Amino acid sequence: MEDPNQTIIPAAFMALYSANGRPTATRAHVEERHDLCEDMAAQMTTLCDSLEHKHDLSKEEVLRRCWMGLLQDGSGVEPPEANWVVARTAELLEWPQPA
Secondary structure, eight states: OOOTTOOOOOHHHHGGGEETTEESSOHHHHHHHHHHHHHHHHHHHHHHHHHHHHTTOOHHHHHHHHHHHHTSTTSSSOHHHHHHHHHHHHHHHTOOOOO
16 A cells, blocks of 8 residues: 655656666655755755855856765765756756756
8 A cells, every 4th residue: 555645756766766667775765865955955956056146157067066066975865866856956946957
């Protein structure tokens, strides 16, 4: 029986925890990681908007800098999650997707 309280996880995020069409982690773990990454993307929207205007940076440069920060040790996310967080941040800001 399916839990009606389960979070809907986008396919792009589920792909981070799949190999050959099979899950590589438990549903609970994926939900936990998704919640963390979604929260991080939401928080990064304010930072990105500020960087763009305060430092007169292009949207692409702002996202690149955030991505580089997420790749640092201690960021709390793995590299594939960092890619997803930056793409989700761009989506939330209605900016073009980074290359």
